[in-house]
Amino acid sequence: xxxxxxxxxxxxxxxxxxxxxxxxxxxxxxxxxxxxxxxxxxxxxxxxxxxxxxxxxxxxxxxxxxxxxxxxxxxxxxxxxxxxxxxxxxxxxxxxxxxxxxxxxxxxxxxxxxxxxxxxxxxx
Amino acid sequence: xxxxxxxxxxxxxxxxxxxxxxxxxxxxxxxxxxxxxxxxxxxxxxxxxxxxxxxxxxxxxxxxxxxxxxxxxxxxxxxxxxxxxxxxxxxxxxxxxxxxxxxxxxxxxxxxxxxxxxxxxxxx
Numbered sequence: 001x002x003x004x005x006x007x008x009x010x011x012x013x014x015x016x017x018x019x020x021x022x023x024x025x026x027x028x029x030x031x032x033x034x035x036x037x038x039x040x041x042x043x044x045x046x047x048x049x050x051x052x053x054x055x056x057x058x059x060x061x062x063x064x065x066x067x068x069x070x071x072x073x074x075x076x077x078x079x080x081x082x083x084x085x086x087x088x089x090x091x092x093x094x095x096x097x098x099x100x101x102x103x104x105x106x107x108x109x110x111x112x113x114x115x116x117x118x119x120x121x122x123x124x
Numbered sequence: 125x126x127x128x129x130x131x132x133x134x135x136x137x138x139x140x141x142x143x144x145x146x147x148x149x150x151x152x153x154x155x156x157x158x159x160x161x162x163x164x165x166x167x168x169x170x171x172x173x174x175x176x177x178x179x180x181x182x183x184x185x186x187x188x189x190x191x192x193x194x195x196x197x198x199x200x201x202x203x204x205x206x207x208x209x210x211x212x213x214x215x216x217x218x219x220x221x222x223x224x225x226x227x228x229x230x231x232x233x234x235x236x237x238x239x240x241x242x243x244x245x246x247x248x
Binding site: 010013021097100105 | 141145189225
C-alpha cells in the first residue's frame with residue numbers, strides 16, 4: 001500500500017424526524033418489499049431476522065409519523081405487503097437525494113483527492 | 125409527531141484506501157491532538173480509552189500508508205505529539221470535502237424535503 005494508491009469514499013446519509021427515520025437499511029428493505037410483496041422475503045434476502053426487519057420498519061414509521069406498508073390479505077395475488085404512497089415518495093426522495101449527493105461528491109472528491117487533485121501527487 | 129414536522133439529515137463520510145482510512149472519528153482525534161499536542165489528552169476529551177485512540181490512529185496510518193503523528197520528546201515544550209504534514213493535508217482535505225458536501229446537501233435537501241419541497245406539503 002503506498003500513497004499513490006487511490007483513495008475512495010462512501011457517503012452514508014441518514015434522515016431524522018422524531019429520531020432516525022430513514023437510511024440505507026430501511027431503503028433497501030422497502031425496495032425489496034416492493035419487488036417481493038413480502039416483508040419476510042425481503043428480510044430473508046438481506047439475511048435479517050424477520051423480527052429485526054419488522055422492528056426497523058416500525059421504528060421508521062414511528063419516527064416518520066406515517067405508515068410505510070399496507071398489508072393486503074387475499075385477493076388475486078394472495079395478499080402481501082405493499083408500499084404506501086408516502087413510503088414510495090420517501091424512498092424516491094431519499095434515493096434521489098443520495099444519488100445527487102454522490103454525483104456531486106464524485107466530482108468534488110476527484111478534484112481534492114484524485115489524480116491531479118490538490119492533496120496527492122502535487123509537485124513540490 | 126406529524127408529517128408536517130421538519131425532516132433533517134446527517135452525512136457520514138468515510139474514506140478508504142487499504143481498508144477504511146479516514147472518517148469523523150480520526151478527524152476529531154487529529155484536530156484535538158493538534159490543539160493539545162497529546163494523543164492522551166485528545167483521547168480523554170473524547171471519552172476514549174488511550175488504547176482505543178492509539179488503535180484508531182494506527183489503523184488509519186496503516187490503511188493510508190503514511191504516518192499521521194510525530195512524537196517529539198523533550199525540547200522547550202516538553203515533547204508531545206504533532207501532526208505530520210500528510211496528516212494535516214488529509215485532515216484539511218477531508219474537512220473541506222465534508223463541508224462542501226454539506227453545503228450542497230443543504231440546498232438539495234431543502235429542495236426535496238423542505239417547506240415547498242417536492243415531498244411534503246405539496247398540494248394534492
